[in-house]
Structure formats: C-alpha cells, structure tokens
Amino acid sequence: MLSKNLDKFIRSLHQAKYRDQQQLFLAEGPKIVKELLHSSYQIKILLALEEWISAHKSLVPREVELIPIKQNELDRISALQTPNSVIAVVHMGKKTPSGQVPENDLFIALDGIRDPGNLGTIIRTADWFGISGIICSPDCVDLFNPKVVQATMGSIARVRVDYMNLAELFQAKPAGLPIYGAVLDGVNLFEQPLVPRGYLVIGSESHGISGDLLPFITHLISIPSYSKGKNRSAESLNASVATAILCAEFRRRSK
Amino acid sequence: MLSKNLDKFIRSLHQAKYRDQQQLFLAEGPKIVKELLHSSYQIKILLALEEWISAHKSLVPREVELIPIKQNELDRISALQTPNSVIAVVHMGKKTPSGQVPENDLFIALDGIRDPGNLGTIIRTADWFGISGIICSPDCVDLFNPKVVQATMGSIARVRVDYMNLAELFQAKPAGLPIYGAVLDGVNLFEQPLVPRGYLVIGSESHGISGDLLPFITHLISIPSYSKGKNRSAESLNASVATAILCAEFRRRSK
Numbered sequence: 001m002l003s004k005n006l007d008k009f010i011r012s013l014h015q016a017k018y019r020d021q022q023q024l025f026l027a028e029g030p031k032i033v034k035e036l037l038h039s040s041y042q043i044k045i046l047l048a049l050e051e052w053i054s055a056h057k058s059l060v061p062r063e064v065e066l067i068p069i070k071q072n073e074l075d076r077i078s079a080l081q082t083p084n085s086v087i088a089v090v091h092m093g094k095k096t097p098s099g100q101v102p103e104n105d106l107f108i109a110l111d112g113i114r115d116p117g118n119l120g121t122i123i124r125t126a127d128w129f130g131i132s133g134i135i136c137s138p139d140c141v142d143l144f145n146p147k148v149v150q151a152t153m154g155s156i157a158r159v160r161v162d163y164m165n166l167a168e169l170f171q172a173k174p175a176g177l178p179i180y181g182a183v184l185d186g187v188n189l190f191e192q193p194l195v196p197r198g199y200l201v202i203g204s205e206s207h208g209i210s211g212d213l214l215p216f217i218t219h220l221i222s223i224p225s226y227s228k229g230k231n232r233s234a235e236s237l238n239a240s241v242a243t244a245i246l247c248a249e250f251r252r253r254s255k
Numbered sequence: 256m257l258s259k260n261l262d263k264f265i266r267s268l269h270q271a272k273y274r275d276q277q278q279l280f281l282a283e284g285p286k287i288v289k290e291l292l293h294s295s296y297q298i299k300i301l302l303a304l305e306e307w308i309s310a311h312k313s314l315v316p317r318e319v320e321l322i323p324i325k326q327n328e329l330d331r332i333s334a335l336q337t338p339n340s341v342i343a344v345v346h347m348g349k350k351t352p353s354g355q356v357p358e359n360d361l362f363i364a365l366d367g368i369r370d371p372g373n374l375g376t377i378i379r380t381a382d383w384f385g386i387s388g389i390i391c392s393p394d395c396v397d398l399f400n401p402k403v404v405q406a407t408m409g410s411i412a413r414v415r416v417d418y419m420n421l422a423e424l425f426q427a428k429p430a431g432l433p434i435y436g437a438v439l440d441g442v443n444l445f446e447q448p449l450v451p452r453g454y455l456v457i458g459s460e461s462h463g464i465s466g467d468l469l470p471f472i473t474h475l476i477s478i479p480s481y482s483k484g485k486n487r488s489a490e491s492l493n494a495s496v497a498t499a500i501l502c503a504e505f506r507r508r509s510k
Contacts, residue, residue: 117372125496127489130481155489190507226385226506234382234410241380241499244492248500251481252445 002047002073010047010077010089016142023092025144027156029084034059035154041090048086049074056086079146092144103174105132106196106250109166111213112204113140113239120151121240122202127155129247134161135169135199170199170216179218181209182242184235186220189249196254202243221246257302257328265302265332265344271397278347280399282411284339289314290409296345303341304329311341334401347399358429360387361451361505364421366468367459368395368494375406376495377457382410384502389416390424390454425454425471434473436464437497439490441475444504451509457498476501 012018013026024044027036030052036043037059045065048056053068060066074083108131113119119141126134141148143161152159170179178198186192201217203209209217223245227233237245267273268281279299282291285307291298292314300320303311308323315321329338363386368374374396381389396403398416407414425434433453441447456472458464464472478500482488492500 121493121496124489124493127482128478128480128492130488151493153489153491153493158488223383223503224506225383227382233385233413234379234408236408237383237499238376238379238406238408238495240493241376241496244496245499245503248478248503251479 002069014079019144026146027088027149032154033086033088035157039157043088043090045089052085107133107199109135109199109201110140111137116141116145116147117151118240120148122243123152123159124155125244127159129251136163137166181217181220183220186222188224189221192221194253196250205239257324269334274399281401282343282404287409288341288343290412294412298343298345300344307340362388362454364390364454364456365395366392371396371400371402372406373495375403377498378407378414379410380499382414384506391418392421436472436475438475441477443479444476447476449508451505460494
C-alpha cells in the first residue's frame with residue numbers, strides 16, 4: 001500500500017527542482033532497475049508489483065526499502081505513459097569533476113541537446129561504442145529527467161555524464177587534441193581522417209553547434225546525404241542518429 | 256476563432272480510428288507544414304496563429320481553408336506537448352500498392368516498430384540516405400500518428416511508406432535478391448559484403464525480428480559493440496539508431 005505522503009513524494013520527483021533538492025531520481029521498468037542494482041548507483045526505495053517482487057527479491061540488497069504496490073498505484077506515480085512493474089528511487093551520487101582528459105579517448109560533447117529521448121539514446125549509443133564519457137553543456141536536458149533515464153535503457157548506470165561549460169573545457173584542452181564538430185557543410189565524414197581521441201561535438205536539435213564553440217572545432221565534419229530525388233531531401237538528421245553514425249565510423253576506423 | 260465543432264473534430268484526429276474514418280491526419284509546426292505544402296499531399300485545413308499567417312499566406316493554395324486561431328486554442332487542439340504556430344489537417348491520399356520491386360534499390364522493412372519516435376526518425380533517416388521506400392508490418396505504429404508525423408520533420412512528404420505482410424512480401428521476392436536482417440549475433444556489419452538492393456529488415460524494439468521472418472533473411476548482420484569496460488555494455492541499440500548506422504554503411508560502400 002502506498003501512503004499519501006509517499007505518493008506525493010514520488011510524484012514530486014517528476015520535476016527537476018525536487019530531484020535536485022532531494023538528490024534523488026526515478027528509474028522505471030525491470031530492465032533499467034536491474035542494471036541499476038548491478039551498478040554503483042544506490043537505490044533508496046523500490047516500489048513494485050507483487051510479480052516483480054517475487055521474481056527479483058533475491059537481487060534486492062537489504063538496505064533498499066521494498067514496497068509492494070498495485071497496478072493503479074504504479075500508474076498514478078509513474079512518470080511514463082506505459083508504466084512497467086517497478087519504480088526505483090535512486091540517489092544521484094556525488095558529482096565530482098571527472099578530471100578525465102581525453103588524450104587517448106573519444107568523448108562526446110553535447111551542446112544544447114534539449115530532447116530527453118535524444119540524450120537518453122545518445123547515452124545508450126555511447127555505452128555500445130565504448131565512448132569514455134559525455135560532457136553536456138549546462139543548457140542540455142537534465143540527465144535525471146525520467147524520459148532520459150528511460151531512453152538510456154540502463155546505460156545511465158555505466159556511462160559517465162558531466163555538465164560543464166564547453167567553451168571553458170575546450171579552452172583548457174591540451175594542444176593538438178582534435179575537436180570534431182558535426183555540421184551540415186563540413187568535410188565528408190567518409191573522407192575525413194579520424195583518430196579516436198579528443199571530443200566529438202554535437203549541436204542542438206534546432207540550432208546546431210553554437211557560434212561561440214565553432215572557433216574551437218578543429219575538424220568540421222558532415223554525414224553525406226544520398227538523396228536521389230529532384231525534391232529536396234531531409235534538411236538534417238536527428239541528433240541522436242547523427243551521433244550514432246559518427247561513433248560507428250570512429251570505431252570502424254580504429255578497429 | 257475556433258468553433259466547438261471544429262475543435263472537437265481536430266481533437267478526434269489524435270486517434271487512429273477517426274483518422275482512418277476521415278482519411279485525414281494532423282501535421283504540426285512550420286517546418287512540416289511547409290514541406291507538405293510543397294509535396295503531393297493535399298492539405299484540407301490550416302489552423303494557424305496570426306504571425307504564421309502573415310508570414311506564409313502567399314504559400315497557401317486557394318483551396319486550403321485557412322483559419323486564424325489564438326495560442327490557447329492551438330494548445331487545446333494540438334497533439335503535441337509543445338505546439339508550434341500551425342496545424343494542418345491533411346488528406347491521407349490514396350494508397351495503391353507501390354508495385355516497386357527492389358531489384359536495384361534498397362528498401363527498409365520494419366517488423367513491429369511500435370515507438371512513434373522511432374518510425375518517424377527512420378523515415379527522416381531514409382529520406383537523408385535516399386532509401387526508395389519503407390515497408391511496415393501491419394503491427395507497426397500508425398504512420399499518421401501525430402508523434403510519427405512530427406518526428407519525420409517533414410520527410411513524411413517525400414518517403415513512400417507502405418504497410419503489408421512481410422512474410423508474403425519476402426515469399427514473392429525475385430530469387431537472388433538479398434534480405435539483410437539486423438540481429439545481435441550476426442556477421443560483423445563492417446566485414447559483411449553489402450549490395451545496395453533488396454531489403455534491410457529491422458525488428459521490433461523489444462523482440463527483434465520475428466521468428467516467422469528469420470527464414471527469409473539471407474544475411475544476418477550485427478553492428479559490433481566496442482564497449483571496453485568489465486561491466487556489460489548496452490544490450491542493444493535503439494531501433495532508429497541501428498537503422499541509421501546500417502543505412503550509412505550501405506551508402507558508404509556504394510559510393
């Protein structure tokens with residue numbers, strides 16, 4: 001049974017303001033919860049249907065508060081359109097600057113990605129391609145937005161995501177380290193020499209890479225369009241799709 | 256001003272049942288509406304804010320009913336979370352089987368794609384890469400779902416999408432035509448010979464390619480993972496991301 005207070009508390013975590021205040025976020029669905037149980041994230045509360053509990057009880061550490069709920073209660077507190085079996089209330093964990101310098105690694109830098117599905121999908125893709133970390137500009141969507149968490153499909157448990165001023169980051173980068181930027185009028189990706197280190201910058205869904213970051217880009221690259229018709233083709237690719245094609249190409253080259 | 260009847264009518268088109276009945280769908284936002292105005296789709300009604308009308312009136316053919324509305328009316332009738340300036344009510348157009356046989360072209364076949372964002376993004380990606388058409392299994396999400404239309408970013412106006420039984424389609428295909436299938440344990444994409452013709456089959460978000468289609472697949476291919484950690488990586492890629500990486504690789508090879 002869900003108390004009124006707990007109901008209200010969970011639903012408050014749909015909002016960034018209360019997530020920040022409490023340093024807690026929600027993660028929903030058996031897949032993501034399972035990944036988080038195996039990660040360094042600490043789960044505070046699990047609210048789950050009886051079926052989930054009887055199948056997964058042995059996985060739940062003793063310090064986690066496990067609360068059985070009914071389907072209608074799940075539907076009410078979920079932040080998703082199709083709630084699924086279990087909701088975790090998770091500690092954000094301490095955010096210390098990672099101090100990583102990508103001298104031997106490729107990092108993704110996201111400049112103003114606003115769509116939660118895009119950020120979540122980029123995190124999932126980065127996990128698949130072994131990207132060391134993601135740096136978000138401060139105006140990117142909140143990592144702990146329930147739709148971001150959902151779209152990562154559990155990869156949030158494995159990919160490091162930091163928020164920082166990208167201009168300052170690039171200013172302080174070691175000399176000679178490449179900064180690749182995805183743009184619409186750059187060098188053909190398939191003809192551009194690529195080394196798997198430095199930063200790959202992806203601009204916002206509506207404005208691309210912001211003007212104050214462009215001077216830092218050492219290699220402007222474009223995914224070529226192969227549209228055949230006399231009509232114009234799509235003006236651009238979705239940001240998470242572009243990121244994925246670029247990551248795949250970086251990895252293909254450095255096999 | 257929006258009459259009560261028109262308000263109700265527009266909102267009924269949020270549902271597939273009424274879209275089918277009326278053979279009409281909604282398309283929202285200046286970008287998509289502009290693309291549709293330049294396409295073979297016929298727009299029946301445009302409901303728009305005064306700003307949009309004064310900037311775009313010259314583009315609107317005389318036979319289109321143009322109705323000025325206020326922001327609060329737009330918010331009420333929109334199917335989107337962030338309505339934007341204009342909503343079009345569009346005729347679906349006659350669906351005759353395309354009769355195209357992909358002997359010299361690559362087609363995408365989608366098997367049970369349920370997420371509207373994924374279908375829309377795949378259509379946008381297909382447009383970018385000059386894919387001749389998309390064949391959806393009947394259990395894919397409805398092409399005219401407002402979230403699909405939105406995610407295509409206008410590419411719905413240019414990419415042919417048909418719904419048909421994929422097993423029947425593959426049974427009738429010319430001998431020797433390849434059917435590539437994206438799976439998790441196939442041949443490494445980057446080591447698989449590819450010819451840009453036939454079908455590329457993408458399975459559903461949760462179950463992959465269905466068992467009854469697998470016997471038709473002539474080439475099982477996988478996007479390799481490059482995850483470095485000791486922890487497991489992402490179990491799979493998002494369906495629209497996988498489609499995009501595959502399309503890019505097909506196009507790179509046939510340059």
